[in-house]
Amino acid sequence: MLCDLPNLIHQGAELAYLLRHDPEFRAVHRQHLREVGKRVRLKDDLNIFARVLREHLSARFHFCVISASPREVVQSALERIVPAENVFGTEFAYDDRTGEISGIVHVPAGYGKVAVLEHLQSKLHCTPDRTIYVGDGSSDLYVMHHVNSHDGCTVAVSETKSIARIARRSVLSENALSVLVPILEETLGWNALQIRDLFTSCGVAIHEWDKIRTDWLTFHRTPTPFVVNETEITNDSKLLPAASLG
Numbered sequence: 059m060l061c062d063l064p065n066l067i068h069q070g071a072e073l074a075y076l077l078r079h080d081p082e083f084r085a086v087h088r089q090h091l092r093e094v095g096k097r098v099r100l101k102d103d104l105n106i107f108a109r110v111l112r113e114h115l116s117a118r119f120h121f122c123v124i125s126a127s128p129r130e131v132v133q134s135a136l137e138r139i140v141p142a143e144n145v146f147g148t149e150f151a152y153d154d155r156t157g158e159i160s161g162i163v164h165v166p167a168g169y170g171k172v173a174v175l176e177h178l179q180s181k182l183h184c185t186p187d188r189t190i191y192v193g194d195g196s197s198d199l200y201v202m203h204h205v206n207s208h209d210g211c212t213v214a215v216s217e218t219k220s221i222a223r224i225a226r227r228s229v230l231s232e233n234a235l236s237v238l239v240p241i242l243e244e245t246l247g248w249n250a251l252q253i254r255d256l257f258t259s260c261g262v263a264i265h266e267w268d269k270i271r272t273d274w275l276t277f278h279r280t281p282t283p284f285v286v287n288e289t290e291i292t293n294d295s296k297l298l299p300a301a302s303l304g
Contacts, residue, residue, distance in 0.1 A: 095134025
């Protein structure tokens with residue numbers, strides 16, 4: 059089944075739309091996407107992050123990746139880190155004669171990510187409240203709302219306001235291990251000392267760890283004058299000083 063192409067650019071699948079419809083990308087083949095994946099810059103220690111989830115925790119975690127990017131790109135970038143069958147990305151149809159992209163079969167962007175997530179929950183027998191979703195862009199909005207509404211845990215890993223506003227936790231770092239902090243705190247109830255000890259056992263140490271609460275505010279001028287409501291002070295009213303200077 060082909061996706062509704064006109065709506066792709068509104069769901070975070072701009073690249074898929076360009077690859078299918080822009081003449082400048084018409085010559086892109088499957089092997090080109092795989093080559094691009096080899097050049098993707100990953101967060102530091104992503105391989106250690108995956109190994110910790112797989113081997114070092116008492117709870118059992120299934121690490122899956124849902125991306126609006128072409129599946130070939132993501133699989134190539136995460137080779138030897140995430141099993142290919144755990145990567146879900148945009149799937150193309152290819153022309154048997156030319157090897158060029160001839161159609162878009164599936165796009166896990168927007169609500170499409172929710173569909174993939176529900177499929178995984180059913181396959182892995184994972185209840186929605188045991189789901190942890192990590193996202194950084196506009197294509198994660200629908201699925202984050204979905205996870206939140208089912209008492210799951212959502213983690214934002216970027217300063218994108220639309221994501222940070224709805225995620226239950228946010229973490230900013232160039233190191234993938236940072237994502238373990240909200241996971242361990244929210245799901246296993248670990249404290250800071252336990253988390254630091256885990257990182258040390260993996261050969262890394264936290265240099266700085268700041269916990270902050272961020273308020274996003276914007277202002278604009280209004281034509282309405284600022285009015286102060288004044289309460290009339292009668293002669294017998296008493297003013298109490300806030301402090302005595304002696």
